[in-house]
Amino acid sequence: MNPVAATKMSGLLLRQLSQRVLSTSACRGLVAETSANLRHVGSVGGVRYKSTQATDAAQEEKGESSKAISSYWGIAPPKITKEDGSAWKWNCFRPWEAYTADVSIDVEKHHKPNNMMDKFAYWTVQTLKIPVGLFFQRRHMCHAMLLETVAAVPGMVGGMLLHCKSLRRFEHSGGWIKALLEEAENERMHLMTFCEIAQPAWYERAIVFAVQGAFFNAYFVAYVVSPKLAHRIVGYLEEEAVISYTEFLKDLDNGSFENRPAPAIAIDYWRLPPDSTLRDVIVVIRADEAHHRDLNHYASDIQCQGHELKEAPAPIGYH
Structure with missing residues (x-):
């Protein structure tokens, strides 16, 4: 073509x-x-x-x-109400997670350092306490907020590592994963309570950011290397927390710090009477810290005696 x-x-x-x-x-x-x-x-x-x-x-x-x-x-999400039929306003915890604190616990107990590991843990905490005390002085609210942002870390780190260990070894944890996560959650609720009372300044937030970042990584390494040392350090940290809240109560009693009404979140979380005050909140928080002190010293004792945590049932619900 x-x-x-x-x-x-x-x-x-x-x-x-x-x-x-x-x-x-x-x-x-x-x-x-x-x-x-x-x-x-x-x-x-x-x-x-x-x-x-x-x-x-x-x-x-x-x-x-x-x-x-x-x-x-x-x-x-389900609609949750209180016993009186009013709406439940908190998303950070539920009514069945609330409890009545055991304030009868001995807040003056102290684990006497018996060996080199105990002494190392004790003096490490005492050394870290010096700059914190110099910075906050008698500003209890700011001190408490920093304390809680740090105190909520060990339980989460320990629970996470035990969780991974349980998965690797195909074995149970004796309830210790749950117990440590309960501790972390309880410490976080302390912080949520203080956030209702005071707002930290920008430089205090910066300090929290730096301290929490350094402490998380240091504690992670410590727990990997020696869980019994890590728990002993936390035990002594909780002893200092008890002392700190005792000083807070003294200043509330002598009028150096205003004893204002308790936040609504604290009343619901600890099942406190409606007319509770800040002093009542500090009392139950101090009791929680004392329970965490005993739990971590107990965990360290188990491992110091040559056993694993899973061999001893964890005190779940022991706030």
Whole structure:
């Protein structure tokens, strides 16, 4: 075929195709097909959109806030109320996690260093206490907030490492994972309580950031190298926490620090009377620290006697 004939044939073919594609009937068919496809997609995906719309409508009927989060996955947190029927306002803990603190515990107990490991742990804590005391002086609220951001670390680190150990060895932990995580959560709730009372300044937040970062890594290494040393250090840290809160109570009693009403979160968490004060909160927090002191010294004693933690049932719920 010569070039002229080929050009004519191509032009004829293009004209035929353009007439078919751009004809009114073809366009109508295309529109009809597209509409049918959209209706099909709507019928398939309509469950999702209709379910969301139904959820939104249900929320409006129930008078819920317009800011409520709707989820295609059907996840909805349960509505929790107090015993009197009022709404439960705390998302950081639930009513069944609240408890009544045992304030009868001996807050003056002290583990006397018996060997080189104990002495190293004791004097390490005493050395770390010096700069903290010089910086905070009698500013108990700021001191307590720093103390709690550090005190909540050991339980989480120990629980995490025991969790990994349990997975590696295909063995149970004797409940110690849960006990240590309970300790970490309890210490965190101390901080949440203090946050309701005072707001730390920017430089105090910077100190917390630096101290917590350094302590987390140091304690992680210590627990990997010697868990019994790590628990002994925490035991002595908790002894100092008890002393610190005892000094706080003295200043509340002599009027050096205002004994304001207890925060609502503390009243719900420790099941305190409605008319409780800050002093009542410090008393229960000090009791918690004393329990953590005993738990960590006990954990260290178990390992110092040549046993593993899993061989002794953990005191779960021992705040």
